Amino acid sequence: MLKIGIVGTGGIAGAHAEGYHRFAQECEVVALCDIVPGKAAGQRDRLGLPDARAYESIEELLAAEDLDLVSIATPPSTHAELAVTALRAGVDVLVEKPMAPSLQECDAMIAAAAEHGRVLSVVAQNRFRDDMATLKEVLDSGLAGPVSHVQVSSAWWRGTAYYDLWWRGTWESEGGGCTLNHAIHHLDLTLWMLGAPRAVTAVLTNAAHENAEVEDLSVAVLQYDRALAEVTSSVVHHGEEQAIVVQGRHASVAQPWKVVASAAQPNGFPAPGGDPERVERIEALAAARRPLDHVGHAGQIGDTLAAVRERRRPAVDGADGRRAVELVTAIYRAGIERRTVDLPLRPDDPYYRTGTLVERAPHFFEKTASVGDLPGAITVGGSNQEAAR
Structure with a gap:
């Protein structure tokens, strides 16, 4: 025991x-x-x-x-x-x-x-969700073809009081805003399914939480060798409608679950009806997958x-956790410095070390309240989501 x-x-x-x-x-x-x-x-x-x-x-x-x-x-x-x-x-x-x-x-x-x-x-x-494990299995199968474009919507919503909790809302105690503490779920999934990008560009803002230093919204573009991924990190999206949409050469697959496969006419325009055989093969693979025990x-x-x-x-493991933090760090550096940041980040990069974000990140607003605890349960808006802090 x-x-x-x-x-x-x-x-x-x-x-x-x-x-x-x-x-x-x-x-x-x-x-x-x-x-x-x-x-x-x-x-x-x-x-x-x-x-x-x-x-x-x-x-x-x-x-x-x-x-x-x-x-x-x-x-x-x-x-x-x-x-x-x-x-x-x-x-x-x-x-x-x-x-x-x-x-x-x-x-x-x-x-x-x-x-x-x-x-x-x-x-x-x-990673321990049936829907995400299914998406990964389909991508790993190659049925969708090489990935061209990915849209990741890490959409959460938090009221202003959320940042009144004593450790939230500052670069020093929380370490960052929604990109680090909410979208890290989707950034980890992106790394798990696609691997690490070679470069990142991003913009950051605080759109709706005047009691926090940190960002409540960021948009990043991850550059792969022949693909792009757009990642929206947010705590300002009503309804928390989260999604991952992957466009492959042969088909698009997404969670919430959707499969689309186009086929071309001789002139290159979409053929009516698309490619139903490929859709059927992807659907069959997804249906045959054994559900997780837990x-x-x-x-x-x-x-x-x-x-x-x-x-x-x-x-x-620790290396997996580190990769997610490295991607968040690159997004922050790109947004703060308004430039494209190459990956991986080297140990001599100033953003590698502890304290750089505290020194260099913008204070969008100043924290105006600090309470020891907040009433209420941890809830999320979507029916298929795991709670985030």
């Missing part, structure tokens, strides 16, 4: 607690930790963990408990320090997205995991538990 600790008992901790509960025959959450005095103890019943022991520092937690794995569900600016502390103590780590606000911090986490022979997994729960956080937690037991690489 693997012993689990959860560090950070805010809203997203519930997804971790529920995920571990799905594997109650394999693991037990024995401890909770939160730096706010009394919060970990006060959250035990909400998290369905009345018998979990409560601590107020990770050092106290690690000294008192013989843990196999910790979930880190704290603000982004704390991820690296907490993860490195746990890894150096010989405990495996599952850390919430984003992995960390800077590549320097990501590399410190990866180095600590390697040095101490520990498992490090970064939450990317949307989805979302539970799916990733199940894989991480197996990786801990088997001492293997998890499905989403």
